[in-house]
Amino acid sequence: MMNSKPSWQVGLAVLLCAVAMATMPMLATEATAPMSRGTTSLVIGLIALSGVASFAMFAGIASAALLFVGAHGAAWLLIAGVAGNEGMARLPYFLLLAAAWLLAWRCVAVLSAVRPVSKQARTLLRLLIPAIFGAWILIIWEAVTRGAGIPFILLPPPSAIAARIGASLPTLAADVRQTIFKAVLFGYVVGCASGFVVAILADRVPFLRRGLLPIGNMVSALPIIGVAPIMVIWFGFEWQSKAAVVIIMTFFPMLVNTVAGLAASGHMERDLMRTYASNYWQTLFKLRLPAAAPFIFNALKINSTLALIGAIVAEFFGTPIVGMGFRISTEIGRMNVDMVWAEIAVAALAGSVFYGVVALIERATTFWHPSVRGGRA
Amino acid sequence: MLMTVNQATATRVDQNAVVEARQLGLTFQTNDGPVRALSDVNLTINKGEFVSFIGPSGCGKTTFLRVIADLEQPTEGKISINGMSPEQAREARAYGYVFQAAALFPWRTIESNVGLPLEIIGLPKAEQQERIKRTLDLVNLSGFEKKYPWQLSGGMQQRASIARALAFDADLLLMDEPFGALDEIVRDHLNEQLLRLWRQTNKTICFVTHSIPEAVYLSTRIVVMSPRPGRVTDVIESTLPKERPLDIRESPEFLAIAARVRDGLRAGHSYED
Ligand SMILES: Nc1ncnc2c1ncn2[C@@H]1O[C@H](COP(=O)(O)OP(=O)(O)OP(=O)(O)O)[C@@H](O)[C@H]1O
Numbered sequence: 001m002m003n004s005k006p007s008w009q010v011g012l013a014v015l016l017c018a019v020a021m022a023t024m025p026m027l028a029t030e031a032t033a034p035m036s037r038g039t040t041s042l043v044i045g046l047i048a049l050s051g052v053a054s055f056a057m058f059a060g061i062a063s064a065a066l067l068f069v070g071a072h073g074a075a076w077l078l079i080a081g082v083a084g085n086e087g088m089a090r091l092p093y094f095l096l097l098a099a100a101w102l103l104a105w106r107c108v109a110v111l112s113a114v115r116p117v118s119k120q121a122r123t124l125l126r127l128l129i130p131a132i133f134g135a136w137i138l139i140i141w142e143a144v145t146r147g148a149g150i151p152f153i154l155l156p157p158p159s160a161i162a163a164r165i166g167a168s169l170p171t172l173a174a175d176v177r178q179t180i181f182k183a184v185l186f187g188y189v190v191g192c193a194s195g196f197v198v199a200i201l202a203d204r205v206p207f208l209r210r211g212l213l214p215i216g217n218m219v220s221a222l223p224i225i226g227v228a229p230i231m232v233i234w235f236g237f238e239w240q241s242k243a244a245v246v247i248i249m250t251f252f253p254m255l256v257n258t259v260a261g262l263a264a265s266g267h268m269e270r271d272l273m274r275t276y277a278s279n280y281w282q283t284l285f286k287l288r289l290p291a292a293a294p295f296i297f298n299a300l301k302i303n304s305t306l307a308l309i310g311a312i313v314a315e316f317f318g319t320p321i322v323g324m325g326f327r328i329s330t331e332i333g334r335m336n337v338d339m340v341w342a343e344i345a346v347a348a349l350a351g352s353v354f355y356g357v358v359a360l361i362e363r364a365t366t367f368w369h370p371s372v373r374g375g376r377a
Numbered sequence: 378m379l380m381t382v383n384q385a386t387a388t389r390v391d392q393n394a395v396v397e398a399r400q401l402g403l404t405f406q407t408n409d410g411p412v413r414a415l416s417d418v419n420l421t422i423n424k425g426e427f428v429s430f431i432g433p434s435g436c437g438k439t440t441f442l443r444v445i446a447d448l449e450q451p452t453e454g455k456i457s458i459n460g461m462s463p464e465q466a467r468e469a470r471a472y473g474y475v476f477q478a479a480a481l482f483p484w485r486t487i488e489s490n491v492g493l494p495l496e497i498i499g500l501p502k503a504e505q506q507e508r509i510k511r512t513l514d515l516v517n518l519s520g521f522e523k524k525y526p527w528q529l530s531g532g533m534q535q536r537a538s539i540a541r542a543l544a545f546d547a548d549l550l551l552m553d554e555p556f557g558a559l560d561e562i563v564r565d566h567l568n569e570q571l572l573r574l575w576r577q578t579n580k581t582i583c584f585v586t587h588s589i590p591e592a593v594y595l596s597t598r599i600v601v602m603s604p605r606p607g608r609v610t611d612v613i614e615s616t617l618p619k620e621r622p623l624d625i626r627e628s629p630e631f632l633a634i635a636a637r638v639r640d641g642l643r644a645g646h647s648y649e650d
Pocket residue numbers: 405406407412413414433434435436437438439440441607
């Protein structure tokens with residue numbers, strides 16, 4: 001069995017444990033609540049034993065499960081042990097953290113090699129692997145910021161950010177409502193729709209194509225920092241001015257992509273439609289727009305992130321006292337970095353969900369495209 | 378030139394000329410200078426004829442079909458389709474075209490690919506269904522209605538594209554090497570089917586092929602072309618009966634015509650040297 005082979009990750013982890021034992025103690029001597037001998041041995045034992053035992057397992061799943069428990073148990077003990085001793089961690093602490101991380105790496109490697117038969121298990125694995133990845137970013141972030149005592153202003157630990165999110169749910173919800181459900185969604189829909197319509201117009205009327213594309217190009221090159229305050233003057237402090245910024249930002253990618261997409265259908269296919277004496281609109285709806293779909297979805301995906309950035313940045317230039325950009329700009333002034341990070345986390349989540357939804361719709365609509373079905377052209 | 382006389386007399390008598398080309402020429406302006414794809418083509422194709430075009434690669438067979446279909450504009454001479462200009466004929470949906478490649482839309486199932494022209498001309502749904510079923514049966518693709526083109530082999534895709542042209546049901550059928558991608562058995566089958574369809578419907582068919590036996594088996598007339606510039610070098614009338622079982626291909630009459638076509642092709646080549 002391949003997964004019962006010794007691996008370099010586990011070997012290195014065990015080596016790190018040995019070095020850590022030689023350089024004890026884990027915390028500086030002046031620590032207020034030093035880690036007990038029992039905890040220390042438990043951490044080392046967990047890492048070393050689960051690592052070595054994972055070789056003896058025949059099934060990949062069992063081996064991965066052991067590694068999973070060992071890595072995360074050790075990480076948990078390390079993070080719990082540093083509570084009250086922020087900034088006191090010494091070399092062995094970080095060595096053991098690295099060892100636990102190596103076990104998690106090995107665990108993911110073993111899991112990636114597992115080929116489960118059932119569909120549900122495959123889906124579960126597809127989700128589990130990135131989840132372990134993400135979890136370890138947070139674990140290392142937490143353990144390092146607290147262990148090394150990184151100043152709160154510089155980088156707060158994720159636990160503090162989570163606590164802030166939990167404590168400020170109503171504020172965050174109001175900000176999301178203001179920024180995402182008003183400015184972003186409205187601006188995105190209007191910007192994408194108008195980019196699309198203008199692309200069709202430009203396609204239909206050649207002189208528009210020659211005139212509009214360069215102007216559109218220029219508009220897209222306008223610096224958002226310059227546009228946002230002007231939009232505030234034109235449309236006021238409320239969300240409408242932010243939506244205007246989003247419209248300006250999303251319009252052009254949609255225009256250019258749709259124009260490119262409309263040219264993407266093959267010559268033979270267009271000749272075919274010609275032999276049927278198909279009129280402009282029939283050719284547009286039956287051939288050119290379906291062929292343009294991958295391009296249009298590309299623009300929709302690009303715009304989903306652009307819209308969020310545009311709306312948040314636009315709020316730096318005068319807003320009512322609500323909104324994600326407003327919150328970030330004021331809380332950073334008050335040194336409430338955990339709130340800034342909370343907004344960043346919410347924005348990242350919202351952006352991923354937005355992008356994910358567009359990507360899902362894309363997969364369902366352009367199922368026929370070689371890039372989606374993964375076949376020959 | 379015997380055949381020129383032959384053609385000239387034919388045009389005068391026939392009221393039912395479907396395709397009439399006079400001194401037709403076409404020069405492509407390319408980046409490395411002009412390319413004469415067709416030169417001095419005189420040809421009359423009458424209603425109900427099955428005309429094959431045969432000749433080496435690049436001799437302008439596709440170009441001639443595309444001129445008939447108004448997909449290419451001639452630079453010299455005149456051409457009329459059913460007495461109309463190619464553009465009017467195209468707008469009147471006078472012909473169906475089978476391209477050298479299948480050109481199916483990957484986002485449509487086979488069924489709805491075949492139904493595409495029917496949607497465009499706005500046939501009632503029931504009639505669309507009926508024609509789709511009939512033509513898919515004809516090309517042996519029943520059971521694949523719900524598949525997508527990329528789930529089918531190249532030959533099956535080409536058959537679907539033939540079904541699509543047949544479903545369109547125009548009186549003139551322009552076919553550009555439709556069976557080039559198919560294996561021998563399927564090709565024989567489709568040759569038979571096409572002949573039967575032609576006999577039953579009295580369609581006029583222009584058919585490009587590289588295969589001498591195929592041309593002889595199918596055609597009432599075989600037009601031999603040669604390249605640089607693309608022109609008609611010989612037109613061979615078939616003396617075979619309309620009813621043609623597959624084994625007619627072993628008959629001496631068949632072999633004699635095939636030999637004439639081969640000689641015509643050779644003559645076209647030696648002309649070049
Ligand atoms: N759009 C075009 N632009 C420039 N030259 C062209 C174009 N289409 C065809 N030609 C040239 O015209 C000539 C005739 O081409 P055509 O496609 O009609 O040949 P063909 O007889 O169909 O050949 P094949 O048997 O390989 O299909 C060739 O020399 C080709 O290079």
